[in-house]
Amino acid sequence: MKLYLIRHGIAAEPSEDVKDEARSLTHEGRKKTAKVAKRLDEIGVRFDLILTSPLVRARQTAKILVAARLCPHLEESIDLAPGGGIQAWLRWLEEWRRAGGSQLALVGHQPNLGNWAEILVWGDTQEALILKKAGMIGLSLPETQSPVGHSQMFLLSSPKWLL
Numbered sequence: 001m002k003l004y005l006i007r008h009g010i011a012a013e014p015s016e017d018v019k020d021e022a023r024s025l026t027h028e029g030r031k032k033t034a035k036v037a038k039r040l041d042e043i044g045v046r047f048d049l050i051l052t053s054p055l056v057r058a059r060q061t062a063k064i065l066v067a068a069r070l071c072p073h074l075e076e077s078i079d080l081a082p083g084g085g086i087q088a089w090l091r092w093l094e095e096w097r098r099a100g101g102s103q104l105a106l107v108g109h110q111p112n113l114g115n116w117a118e119i120l121v122w123g124d125t126q127e128a129l130i131l132k133k134a135g136m137i138g139l140s141l142p143e144t145q146s147p148v149g150h151s152q153m154f155l156l157s158s159p160k161w162l163l
Helices: 027-042 056-067 086-098 112-122
Strands: 002-007 049-052 074-076 103-108 136-140 152-157
Touching: 002 056, 002 112, 027 056, 049 056, 056 074, 056 103, 086 112, 103 112, 112 136, 112 152
Parallel strands: 002 103, 049 074, 049 103
Antiparallel strands: 002 136, 136 152
């Protein structure tokens, strides 16, 4: 199974006027994310499902990926919000895999996505993987055992390397 961890695009800076969960992508963030999505389309990346954080900037990023025809299906998961737990998501993942899913994209936030990749590859967090905005980590998850500590990273890319 292939898992793609995608950080949301460039968002408006935090301010007292706008709650963190309501921050939107900037014009530059939308433009750069659309370019990344176009490049992913050109190299043939596709997903069975895009699972996104419910925060505005992540949902906007996920919708850009859907608009680029990388995937027709989009769902939200509170587990992908900042501070969300990997254990609940792992239970969801097991059910999704049993239903036949094989190409999944998660759109979320740093440090969660970097930490989750570390847990899947090394078994625990090391605070070493930094995912840039609109960047992506690609992981191969094992078919027959827990992905924790048994996954392999095949891609760690900032958006500039995709453009």
